[in-house]
Each structure stands twice: as structure tokens, then as C-alpha cells.
Amino acid sequence: MPQNANLSDVITLISDIKHGKVFSSYEIALRTENLLEKVISEEKWANAKELMQQIKGKIQQVTQSLPLETTATNIMRHILKVIREECDQVSKKKGEGQSLHQLVTADQSEERDYSESHGDLKNCLLDHLTEYKVELETSTENIAAQALEHIHTKEIILTVGKSNTVEKFLKHAAGQRSFQVIVVEAGPLYHGHKMAASLALSGIQTTVIPDSGVFAMMSRVNKVIIGTHSVMADGGLRAASGVHGVALAAKHYSVPVMVLAHMYKLTPSYVCSHEKDTFKMCASPANIIPYSTGPLLNKINVYNPIFDYVPPELVTLFISHQGGNAPSYVYRLLSELYHPDDYELY
Amino acid sequence: MEKNKQTNPATKKKVDASGLTKKERRALKVQEKGKQNPENKKDDKKEVPKAQPPKNTEKPVVTTNQLSEKELRKLEWEKKLAEQKAESGDKKEALSKAELRAKRREQQEAQRSAKTNVTTTKQKEQKEEKKPQKKAAEVKKTPVTKKPEKKKHLVRRLEFVNHLYSDATFGNTIVNFKNVHPAFVKLGVQYSSKRILGSNARCRALLTAVKVLIKDIQTPPKQEFCRYFETVLQSCMEHLNRCRCSAVSMNNALTNFKTELRRLSKSEEPDNQKKENLLEVIDTYIDHQMDRAGEAISMKVNEKINNGDVVLTYGCSSLIKKILSDAHSKGKQFQVIVVDGRPFLEGRQMLQRLVQIGINCSYVQMNALCYVMSLVTKVLLGAHALLTNGYVMSRIGTAQVALVAQAYNKPVLVCCETYKFSEQVLTDSFVYNELDDSEKLICVDTLEESSPLALCRNNDNLHILNMLYDVTPPDLITAVVTELAILPCTSAPVVLRLKPQAF
Numbered sequence: 001m002p003q004n005a006n007l008s009d010v011i012t013l014i015s016d017i018k019h020g021k022v023f024s025s026y027e028i029a030l031r032t033e034n035l036l037e038k039v040i041s042e043e044k045w046a047n048a049k050e051l052m053q054q055i056k057g058k059i060q061q062v063t064q065s066l067p068l069e070t071t072a073t074n075i076m077r078h079i080l081k082v083i084r085e086e087c088d089q090v091s092k093k094k095g096e097g098q099s100l101h102q103l104v105t106a107d108q109s110e111e112r113d114y115s116e117s118h119g120d121l122k123n124c125l126l127d128h129l130t131e132y133k134v135e136l137e138t139s140t141e142n143i144a145a146q147a148l149e150h151i152h153t154k155e156i157i158l159t160v161g162k163s164n165t166v167e168k169f170l171k172h173a174a175g176q177r178s179f180q181v182i183v184v185e186a187g188p189l190y191h192g193h194k195m196a197a198s199l200a201l202s203g204i205q206t207t208v209i210p211d212s213g214v215f216a217m218m219s220r221v222n223k224v225i226i227g228t229h230s231v232m233a234d235g236g237l238r239a240a241s242g243v244h245g246v247a248l249a250a251k252h253y254s255v256p257v258m259v260l261a262h263m264y265k266l267t268p269s270y271v272c273s274h275e276k277d278t279f280k281m282c283a284s285p286a287n288i289i290p291y292s293t294g295p296l297l298n299k300i301n302v303y304n305p306i307f308d309y310v311p312p313e314l315v316t317l318f319i320s321h322q323g324g325n326a327p328s329y330v331y332r333l334l335s336e337l338y339h340p341d342d343y344e345l346y
Numbered sequence: 347m348e349k350n351k352q353t354n355p356a357t358k359k360k361v362d363a364s365g366l367t368k369k370e371r372r373a374l375k376v377q378e379k380g381k382q383n384p385e386n387k388k389d390d391k392k393e394v395p396k397a398q399p400p401k402n403t404e405k406p407v408v409t410t411n412q413l414s415e416k417e418l419r420k421l422e423w424e425k426k427l428a429e430q431k432a433e434s435g436d437k438k439e440a441l442s443k444a445e446l447r448a449k450r451r452e453q454q455e456a457q458r459s460a461k462t463n464v465t466t467t468k469q470k471e472q473k474e475e476k477k478p479q480k481k482a483a484e485v486k487k488t489p490v491t492k493k494p495e496k497k498k499h500l501v502r503r504l505e506f507v508n509h510l511y512s513d514a515t516f517g518n519t520i521v522n523f524k525n526v527h528p529a530f531v532k533l534g535v536q537y538s539s540k541r542i543l544g545s546n547a548r549c550r551a552l553l554t555a556v557k558v559l560i561k562d563i564q565t566p567p568k569q570e571f572c573r574y575f576e577t578v579l580q581s582c583m584e585h586l587n588r589c590r591c592s593a594v595s596m597n598n599a600l601t602n603f604k605t606e607l608r609r610l611s612k613s614e615e616p617d618n619q620k621k622e623n624l625l626e627v628i629d630t631y632i633d634h635q636m637d638r639a640g641e642a643i644s645m646k647v648n649e650k651i652n653n654g655d656v657v658l659t660y661g662c663s664s665l666i667k668k669i670l671s672d673a674h675s676k677g678k679q680f681q682v683i684v685v686d687g688r689p690f691l692e693g694r695q696m697l698q699r700l701v702q703i704g705i706n707c708s709y710v711q712m713n714a715l716c717y718v719m720s721l722v723t724k725v726l727l728g729a730h731a732l733l734t735n736g737y738v739m740s741r742i743g744t745a746q747v748a749l750v751a752q753a754y755n756k757p758v759l760v761c762c763e764t765y766k767f768s769e770q771v772l773t774d775s776f777v778y779n780e781l782d783d784s785e786k787l788i789c790v791d792t793l794e795e796s797s798p799l800a801l802c803r804n805n806d807n808l809h810i811l812n813m814l815y816d817v818t819p820p821d822l823i824t825a826v827v828t829e830l831a832i833l834p835c836t837s838a839p840v841v842l843r844l845k846p847q848a849f
Contacts (some may be wrong), residue, residue: 012625094651116585120797124694147453170496174596185688185787186713187688187711187712187713188711188792189793190797192788193797193798193799194787194798195798196797196799196808197801197802197808199807200802200805201802201805201807203387204807205807205809206807206808206809207355207808207809207810207811208787208799208808208809208810209811209813210688210689210712210743210787210812211687211688211711211743211746212687212688212712212741212742212743212746212816213711213742213743213813213816214813215743215745215746215816215818216745216774216775216776216813216816216817217811219396219774219775220506220776239715240713241714241716241717242712242713242714242715242717244750245713245715245716245746245749245750246432248716248749248750248753249746249749252749281794286792287792287793288709288710288711288792289694289709289792290791290792293694293767296697296698296701299707300701300707300708300709301702301707301708301709302708302709302710302768303708303709303710303714303717303718304710304714305713305714305717307671308713308717310714
């Protein structure tokens with residue numbers, strides 16, 4: 001299998017993500033989509049099975065190097081599902097449809113043989129991909145268009161740090177409703193400052209508070225609207241660190257927490273333990289305490305986790321481009337996006 | 347006009363659309379007005395020499411209409427300047443002469459207008475006269491009034507905490523305070539610049555200043571010592587309150603002191619003896635309520651700390667420092683995780699102290715609270731005050747720590763001396779709080795680039811809220827450790843009842 005040539009573009013993508021050239025999940029999604037287009041149109045594959053093998057290889061490569069980078073792998077998994085669906089449709093046309101009788105009498109261990117070659121498969125897949133690309137590009141606008149369904153006049157909305165989706169969501173609503181936004185600074189990188197500056201410049205009443213002020217302010221907040229890095233299979237979130245604290249405060253005051261998430265953020269993996277090592281990703285401690293503190297730094301441990309796990313009980317609503325869903329419905333969305341055989345590809 | 351156009355590029359004056367400079371425009375206007383109101387010029391001629399007796403020496407006698415109008419306008423301009431400088435109060439005596447002249451002129455004009463109430467035509471003339479003057483004055487008014495607006499520091503206020511804003515720079519202005527002892531002035535500056543932080547430290551500093559006041563005070567004759575002392579103390583405390591709101595501990599200490607003072611006023615001792623007694627009162631208060639209470643609390647918490655414990659603490663509390671150092675000196679092996687919050691970053695001071703003693707420490711910020719909470723075995727928090735309804739008032743962020751600890755089922759112990767118990771009742775953090783400078787939130791010391799907020803801090807839509815305290819509900823707290831006992835939070839009013847009247 002000519003894997004070396006195939007994996008070079010994946011390796012480029014991985015290194016770009018690691019070096020921070022591609023930062024937001026939207027950009028990663030677009031890059032992955034381009035990569036897949038290349039694979040389908042340019043690479044040599046005889047049938048669906050070979051194509052799927054290639055894509056699975058790429059997923060494994062990405063998972064090994066960047067275990068927490070789920071956007072790319074999710075999109076590839078989705079394409080796998082699309083390929084399977086296409087094959088099923090074609091075979092239905094040939095008359096091998098799945099009637100109820102066949103479903104009941106079929107042998108469960110029978111694996112679907114995707115090794116038949118179809119002439120049209122390539123074109124169908126490329127069509128699907130272009131559709132998917134359009135969906136990707138318009139997903140942020142679609143989510144933002146739902147803003148008016150969720151925000152009423154004179155509301156006080158709390159948000160944490162900086163999220164492009166949330167920013168567009170709020171700006172879209174601000175065009176027609178007047179409300180206030182409270183932005184939590186979100187240490188240690190203080191992206192909340194950029195968010196607040198951007199919102200204030202577009203005419204929204206913004207207040208900036210430090211992380212420590214969340215509980216105090218929460219009693220006056222009507223809604224919490226946040227973005228996330230990814231959505232786990234149980235409906236929980238893998239979000240920037242600090243969001244769990246905000247969600248707990250919201251639960252205490254019964255404030256609804258709305259999460260704006262694109263479909264490619266839904267991950268078919270679970271969080272197995274709540275020990276602190278679950279996400280195993282920390283950034284430089286220089287953002288917590290500066291090196292200028294001196295010899296004190298030799299004697300202390302400094303932690304700077306990047307992610308936080310938010311359990312599904314603390315989330316009220318997920319908003320995607322298709323509409324809103326409760327966290328308990330995430331399992332169904334997953335089954336529509338990915339095939340169960342593709343959940344674990346380690 | 348053509349000549350002026352030629353000279354304009356050379357002189358680089360600001361030129362209007364019609365090609366005239368300001369002076370030329372004004373001259374044109376005056377000429378027009380002169381043609382419209384011939385009668386007014388005669389009045390002007392009469393008034394101007396009356397209004398300017400001192401100026402006659404400087405300028406020749408007024409003959410042409412233009413010059414008289416110019417003089418009037420110049421007078422108006424000087425009047426406006428004088429008024430403006432009187433408002434800002436910067437320059438002391440540069441324009442006193444002009445001020446006097448302006449005042450004299452105003453008085454004379456007022457007298458004149460009172461005299462000319464008889465004829466209506468003269469009133470109309472004066473009105474017309476005032477209008478061109480006003481027009482000319484308004485042309486100059488706009489550039490003048492812009493300056494004081496820019497000088498004022500407009501603090502944009504967030505509506506629902508509107509009542510909390512105060513003049514933050516009061517303590518830093520160098521003004522001679524007549525009724526305030528210099529020790530209190532110094533204290534005021536230390537409070538408002540946040541050099542002294544923490545309720546125990548502030549209370550101690552206050553009581554030290556009161557001791558200095560006692561030693562220095564000299565009762566004037568015919569006045570009773572205690573009453574005079576009370577009035578002096580009152581004015582000192584008013585000054586301090588304007589620098590920074592009093593802490594609950596300070597208020598309680600002062601209440602106690604004042605009760606003792608009143609009790610002493612009934613006795614017949616000489617003043618020196620009274621002074622001695624008062625000094626002793628303060629010393630015993632500090633000893634009993636702070637030092638010994640701290641010891642007792644430390645002993646109680648010590649029994650609860652076991653080997654292998656991981657203790658989490660937030661910010662910097664002198665009492666918690668004492669507790670942890672005592673526990674360490676008794677040989678207990680435990681770790682401490684210090685959680686820090688912006689913008690004070692007091693946790694770093696706590697960290698320094700604990701590391702010096704030799705305790706194994708970790709340091710995180712608020713965002714990593716959920717990350718470390720699973721490791722923790724107990725949470726120790728300090729308090730600013732304990733309220734009668736069982737709520738704990740403490741540094742902002744304490745409530746968040748208590749919330750996360752409760753979510754992970756970790757015991758939360760609040761350590762608070764009984765002298766900090768207050769009769770106040772609060773349920774949220776907005777009604778009674780202190781606001782600090784919002785600039786402190788904009789500066790971040792761990793980031794290389796400056797915050798984007800620095801560029802739009804003057805934007806009308808942007809508010810930065812830097813509150814100092816927050817209020818933790820009792821259901822998030824396991825127990826309060828006082829020198830009397832380890833109590834549930836809701837027993838605060840019982841303690842207040844049991845303690846002697848003015849503890």
C-alpha cells in the first residue's frame with residue numbers, strides 16, 4: 001500500500017495544528033475536507049473498501065499524534081459513514097435491499113462486503129463532499145441565525161473566553177434586540193479580553209469580569225452561552241478550562257447553559273474517569289506564574305490544564321446548524337453522523 | 347482678500363471654505379452687525395469707557411466701532427477664561443486682575459440693567475447688543491469648554507452597581523487635612539493604595555493609629571477628655587472612610603473601643619490615667635480577639651489536619667498562614683494547593699510564605715480549580731466577615747472555590763475570629779461591596795502583548811467590573827472554625843448573642 005505518499009498531507013496538517021498555524025476548529029475542518037477531496041479524487045483506489053482503509057489509516061495517524069484533536073478525525077469518520085451509505089444505496093438499486101425479513105434473518109456476523117467496484121462512487125462522493133463543504137461554510141451563519149429564538153430583550157448573557165461562533169451569534173442578535181453581555185476573562189490566556197473588545201466595538205453593552213467573579217455575577221445572569229472544543233458521546237463537553245466552574249455556578253442558580261457546537265465537534269468517545277489525568281494536556285506554566293518570580297519556582301508545582309470536562313447534567317441545550325437538542329439526544333445525532341464500526345479506530 | 351490668499355500658504359493659518367481666516371471672518375461679521383445696528387454702537391461707546399477705567403492706560407481711546415466690539419469680545423473672553431480657571435482651580439493668582447475686572451464689569455452691568463428697566467426700547471437694544479456679544483462669545487466658548495471636559499476623568503458606571511462607585515483618588519490627593527491626625531492621613535493613603543490588605547492587618551493598623559492618637563492628643567481647656575477624643579476620632583474615621591470603606595473588623599473594634607471610652611468618661615480619673623486605660627483596652631483587644639483567638643483556631647484546625655492531607659486554600663489569609671505554619675511545625679506531613687485569583691494575585695504572597703516555611707506547595711489559578719479538586723482532601727478558607735444569616739463575606743472567588751469543593755464533596759472549613767462577626771445581613775454580592783480600579787484588570791503580567799481592552803477602554807459600551815468581595819451561602823460551607831467552637835455557619839447569630847455586649 002503506497003502509504004507514504006498518502007500520509008504526507010496528513011502529516012502536514014498535524015504539524016500545522018501542533019505549531020499553531022491552524023488554530024480554530026473551523027479552519028481545521030476546512031483543511032480536513034480539502035484533504036479528503038484530494039484522497040477521493042486523486043488517490044488510487046479500486047473499491048470502497050480500499051478507500052475506507054486509506055481514510056482509516058489517516059484517522060489512526062492523526063489520533064496517534066494528536067489524541068485530543070477530534071475535529072479532523074470526526075470529519076473523516078463522517079466521510080466513512082457517507083461512503084458506507086453510498087454503497088448501501090447502490091446495492092439497494094441492485095436489488096439487495098434490506099427488507100424487514102432480511103434484517104431479522106440476517107446473520108449478525110455477516111460483514112458488509114464493500115469490495116465491489118462502482119463507477120459512480122467517485123462522483124457521488126465528490127458531490128457529497130461539495131455539499132458537506134457548503135454546509136461547513138454556512139454552519140456558523142446558520143447557528144447565528146437561530147440567535148433570535150434564544151435571546152429576549154434586556155437579557156444578561158454570560159460567556160466565557162473567546163469563541164467565534166458565540167461572537168457571531170451575539171452580534172446577529174444584537175442587530176435586533178438589546179441585551180447585555182458579561183464576558184469572563186478566562187485565564188490564563190485571557191481571550192475574554194479580545195471577545196469583550198470585539199463585542200463592545202460592535203455596539204453591545206459588555207462587562208468584563210475576572211474568573212473569580214463568576215459566582216457573584218451568576219445570580220444576575222439570565223443565560224450562559226458558550227462554545228466548546230468538542231462534545232463527548234454522553235453529552236458532556238470537553239471545553240476550555242474554567243468552563244466547568246462556570247457551569248457549576250449556573251446550575252446552582254438554575255441558569256440555562258447553551259452550548260453552540262458544530263456537527264463536526266461531536267465525538268464518539270466517552271470520558272472514562274474523572275481523575276485529573278483524563279485529558280492529559282497542559283500548557284506552559286509561564287502563563288500562570290511568570291518566570292520573574294525567581295527561585296520560588298523550583299519548589300512549587302504549577303498546573304496549567306487546557307481542557308475541562310463538563311458533565312452532561314450541567315448542559316441545558318446544544319445548538320447546531322440543524323437546531324437545538326438536549327444533551328440526552330446526542331447519542332442519536334452520533335448514530336446519524338458516524339457508523340458504529342468506525343467509533344474506535346485505535 | 348487676494349493678498350491674504352497669497353500669504354496663507356506661507357503663514358499656514360487655518361482657512362475656511364471661503365478662504366478667510368478666523369480673524370477675517372470675525373471682522374466681516376462685526377462690519378455686518380455694525381451696519382444693522384447703528385444705535386447700539388453709540389451705547390457701546392458709552393459703556394465701554396465706563397467699564398474699563400483700568401484699561402485706559404494700556405490702550406488708546408476707543409473711536410471706531412470695530413475696536414469697541416473687539417474690546418467687548420476680549421473682555422468676554424477674559425471673563426470666560428477667568429471663570430474656567432476658577433473652576434479647575436489650577437493656577438493660583440495669574441488672572442486675579444482679570445477676575446477683579448470681570449467682577450467689576452458684571453456688577454456695573456447688573457446695576458446698569460437695573461437702571462434701564464424704565465424704557466423698553468433700551469431693553470430691546472441691550473438684548474440685541476447681548477446677542478451679537480453672545481454670538482461672538484459662543485464662537486470662542488466651544489474651544490474653551492472642551493478642555494475642562496477632557497480633564498475630568500469620566501468613570502462609566504455599570505447600572506446595577508451604581509451605588510458602589512466612589513472617588514477612588516481621594517486618598518492620594520495631597521490636601522492639608524486640618525482635623526485629621528497625620529497617622530490617620532498616612533493610614534488613609536495606605537488603605538486607598540491597597541498597601542495594607544486583609545481584615546486583620548487593616549484592623550491592627552487602625553488600632554495602632556488610634557494608640558498614636560491617644561498618646562498625642564491634648565485636650566483643650568474647658569472640654570472633657572472623652573468627648574473631645576470622640577469628636578477627634580470621628581473626624582479621623584470620616585477621613586478614612588472616604589479613602590476606603592471600613593472593614594467589618596475595623597468597625598467592630600471601634601465599637602468596642604467607643605464603649606470603653608464612654609465607660610471611662612464616667613470615671614473621675616485624671617486624663618493621663620484615662621489615656622493609660624485606653625491604651626490598655628486596645629492592647630487587650632488585640633491580644634484577646636486576634637492573637638489568642640488565632641491560637642485557639644489554629645489548635646482546633648490542627649486536630650483536623652492529618653498526615654497525607656492535601657489542603658486547598660484560596661488567596662492570602664493571615665489566619666490560614668498561621669494555621670498551616672503551626673501544623674507544619676508540629677511535624678505533620680501535608681501538601682498545600684494555593685488557588686489564586688485576579689487581579690490581586692494574593693496567592694503568590696501566600697505561596698512565598700509557605701515555601702519559606704518548607705511546606706510542599708502547588709499553585710494554580712481559578713480555571714484549574716476543577717482540575718485539582720479531585721486531589722484535594724480539605725479546603726481551608728479565610729473570611730472578611732461572618733454575617734448574621736450565616737453567609738460568609740470574603741475575597742471575591744471564595745464562593746466559587748466553595749461551590750466547586752462542594753460539587754466534589756470536599757469539606758470546606760472557614761476560619762474566622764469572633765470579632766469579625768457582623769450584624770449585617772446580605773444575600774448577594776452587589777448590595778454591599780467595594781469596587782476597585784478597573785485598570786488593574788486590563789494589565790496582565792503573564793502575557794507578553796498588552797490586552798486589547800487597553801485600546802478600547804474609553805468605549806461607551808465597555809465596562810470593567812473589579813469587585814473586591816463576594817458572599818458565600820452557608821450550604822456551600824461545612825463548618826466555621828472560631829475560637830469558641832467549630833460551628834455550622836448558621837450559628838453566627840448565637841455567637842453574637844453569647845458574646846458580651848460589644849465584644
